[in-house]
Amino acid sequence: MSTDKDSLFSKERVIVKSAENLLKNSDIPLETLLGSYRKLLKGYKKLLRHATTLTRVSDNQQRKLNTLLERLGRYVSFQLFKKIAEEKDDNEIKARRTKLTVFFSDLKDFSYTASHLEGETLSEFLNSYLETMTKIVIKWGGTLDKYMGDAIMVFFGDPEFISDKDHAIRCVKMAIEMREQMKGLRKKWYKMGYQEPLHSRMGIATGYCTVGNFGSSERMDYTIIGSPVNLASRLETAADVDEIFISHETWGYINDEIICDAPLTLNLKGFHQQIIAHKVLYLKGNDNNDVFCILDEIRGENIEIDFSSISKNELIRIIKLQETLKYRAIHDLTTGLMNREAILKRLEVEMSRSERESNALGVALIEIDTLHRIEQSDAVLEDVVRKIAEIICTAIRDYDICGRFDESVFILISPGTGIDTIPCFFDRIRKSVENKKILVHGHQMRMTVSVGGTCYEKKITLESLLQAVEAALSKARKKGGNNVECIRSSIECFNKSYS
Amino acid sequence: MENLIIEETKFSPSIVFDGEKHSLSITGKSYPENTSVFYAPVFSWLEDYIEKLDDNQEVGVNIELIYFNSSSSKVLLDFFDILDEAAEDGKSIAVNWIYEEDDEDSLEFGEEFKEDYESLTFNLVEKKPE
Structure with missing residues (x-):
């Protein structure tokens, strides 16, 4: 190969050689020197031109080769x-x-x-x-x-x-x-x-x-x-x-x-x-699967936790967040009781259970009297509601369920409480509120509640049951508050009072 | 003078230099094992030819190379240098750099060579699909 390269540049070598020979003599006529110099310059210019072109052509060819290799790489396995590509000789x-x-x-x-x-x-x-x-x-x-x-x-x-x-x-x-x-x-x-x-x-x-x-x-x-x-x-x-x-x-x-x-x-x-x-x-195991998924379509929850990258604190945060979201979805944040949506769902469940097991089911709306007359901020009013909720919760039995119905009204579900016992039971709740002083914005106050109660009767819809209990509450309210009124929920007996 | 004809191989182009028709063609691939040895007869034929060439005789040089190595590029430069000098002396020589349609690389190579020559007519010719 070296001889090939040598002969490729034979003309250029001849010019270099004659320039070298010329320099060996100390006594050179100026004319000879200039002639030789012109020849050298011409050769140099030509070489420079060639070098420039060759570099560009060679770069171009290399680029072409790389593109080709890249394309080819897609057609054979990596x-x-x-x-x-790495094999040095032509070894097949x-x-x-x-x-x-x-x-x-x-x-x-x-x-x-x-x-x-x-x-x-x-x-x-x-x-x-x-x-x-x-x-x-x-x-x-x-x-x-x-x-x-x-x-x-x-x-x-x-x-x-x-x-x-x-x-x-x-x-x-x-x-x-x-x-x-x-x-x-x-x-x-x-x-x-x-x-x-x-x-x-x-x-x-x-x-x-x-x-x-x-x-x-x-x-x-x-x-x-x-x-x-x-x-x-x-x-x-x-x-x-x-x-x-x-x-x-x-x-x-x-x-x-x-x-x-x-x-x-x-x-x-x-x-x-x-x-x-x-x-x-x-x-086997989860060696290569560090991702834990919870996909609960009914609750609309889709949690994905990657244990390979999650920190303990982050994990705790996610669990807490989930819990908070779940809690908020069904609770009233002031009282910690079930919110209206959740308690009404629960009421439907209890209604069908009562129907199925032929058990009595008492229902009451408990309204805080004159709450709107307290001239305080919303926060103070909410504090009153929370304290009364606490009193009610102490007065009811373990299996009774209380929820917040609206701003000043609670709803109470009392499984097993029948027609005969509801007036007495609801009155006990009324009394416990009446007897307990609560602290409102630094002042000891006595608050009272009005209670409208009814009993679930077979085939009554939730809507009718609520109408009955609201009618009872309205009646108690009209009597001046701090009162219990109970009526039957079936339509034919709608107006009959127990008290 | 006799025409110069060299058959194409896997590594070297076909050379058809016709002194009667004044048509000189280099076609194919050029990465011969020994570039200067391969092209030596090409240069000696060319030098003889130009020496005897009339000024008003038009000469067509067709270069159609699909692949050439760096040594061949150097040979091409020397080859074009001789033609350029002849053109400078008054000969009517035209180089046709023939490239395949859409072969941008070949076109670029042609452009690189073309830039270097002032006297020589250097045409970039796109080959139409047959």
């Missing part, structure tokens, strides 16, 4: 590309026998879906699937052998060899992640307007394969051949949607980390003997 990858774990997957009924999709839609659809799956292959370090339509072939163990167990485990974990990702893709496809939900099926087998370049001298394909390749492919075909079938040998490497179903015996095409296959279920 591992193979690295091997080809020689065929050799090695133990590999081989993976096959495809989309069930894809040909049917493909048959009624437009070409452009089909390629967009297929590429979104292959893109997602390929990212997972790269993540787990698999060698992507090829795509065949919607099918994907991957193997572990070459060019990079770690250990047979490691290859098998990574391969199965990759398959599990692919299956998980399919859920997200199905949602995405459904939103994009594809009707049929597509599901993948996968097959994995471990064993000795021949790996190397197969093909002609013009077009080589780096791939693998051997019985495990056929087995993985057959297991894939035998699997149902969302299933991962693995060979018994693969199972031998992974069973301490991954839970599988009881083994199946399969008759597979191309295999004379029966084949034992295992259906992969899930990973």
Whole structure:
């Protein structure tokens, strides 16, 4: 090569040589010196011009080469590309026998879906699937052998060899992640307007394969051949949607980390003997899954906690926040009693329980008399409400349920309290409020309540029950407050008073 | 004078220098194992040809290279230098740098070479698909 370079620059060398020879003489006529100098300058200018052009051309060529390599990299597996690019001499990858774990997957009924999709839609659809799956292959370090339509072939163990167990485990974990990702893709496809939900099926087998370049001298394909390749492919075909079938040998490497179903015996095409296959279920423990999810659709809660990154304090904060939100949803914040919505829901529950078990059910509205006449701020008034709520709660029994009905009215549900006992029971509550002094803005005050009560009677709606109890309260209020009035809730007896 | 014809190989271009038709063509790839050895007959033919060339004779030089290495670029510069000097002496020489449609890289290479020459007619010719 050096002679080639030398002769490429032979003209330039001649100029340099003659300049050097000239300088060896101490006595040079000026004319000769100038002539030689002109020649040297001309040669130098030419060289500079060449160097400039060559640099630009060479940079351009390098850029072109890099673009080409980048593009080419998309068509061969990452591992193979690295091997080809880093290999110093022209060594071709020689065929050799090695133990590999081989993976096959495809989309069930894809040909049917493909048959009624437009070409452009089909390629967009297929590429979104292959893109997602390929990212997972790269993540787990698999060698992507090829795509065949919607099918994907991957193997572990070459060019990079770690250990047979490691290859098998990574391969199965990759398959599990692919299956998980399919859920997200199905949602995405459904939103994009594809009707049929597509599901993948996968097959994995471990064993000795021949790996190397197969093909002609013009077009080589780096791939693998051997019985495990056929087995993985057959297991894939035998699997149902969302299933991962693995060979018994693969199972031998992974069973301490991954839970599988009881083994199946399969008759597979191309295999004379029966084949034992295992259906992969899930990973043991949560080693690789630090994300804890609570998805409660009824309550509309969707919490996702990543334990790999969350701090203890943050976790406590999230739990507290959840608790607070839950509490606020059903409680009145001043009194700590159930709010109107929650207590009315509870009343409906108690009504149906009373109906079912034929138990009595007393209901009362308890109104704070003259609350609006206290000329104080809202905060002070709320404090009065809270204190009266405390008195009522002390007066009722453990199984009675009290809630805040509106600004100055509480509602009390008394399971087991019948027609005969409600006036007496509700009056006891009235008295306990009357007898207790409360401190309002620094002043001791006596407050009173009016109580309207009724009993639930069969087939009465919640609305009718509330009408009855409101009518009773109105009656007690009209009598000047600090009073208990009870009426029956059934319509025909609406106006009959017990007191 | 005899025409110069060199067959194309995997690494070197086809050379067809026709002294009667005054058409000189270099076509193909150029990364020969020994660049100066490969192009030595090209230069000696060219120097003989130019020496005998009439001033008013129009000469067409067609260069159509899809790939060339750095040594070949240097050879091309020397080659164009000889043509440029001849043009300076009054010869009517036109270089046609032929590039494939949409091959921007090849067009850029042509532009780089073109910039260097003042006397020589240097045309960038887009090849129409056949």
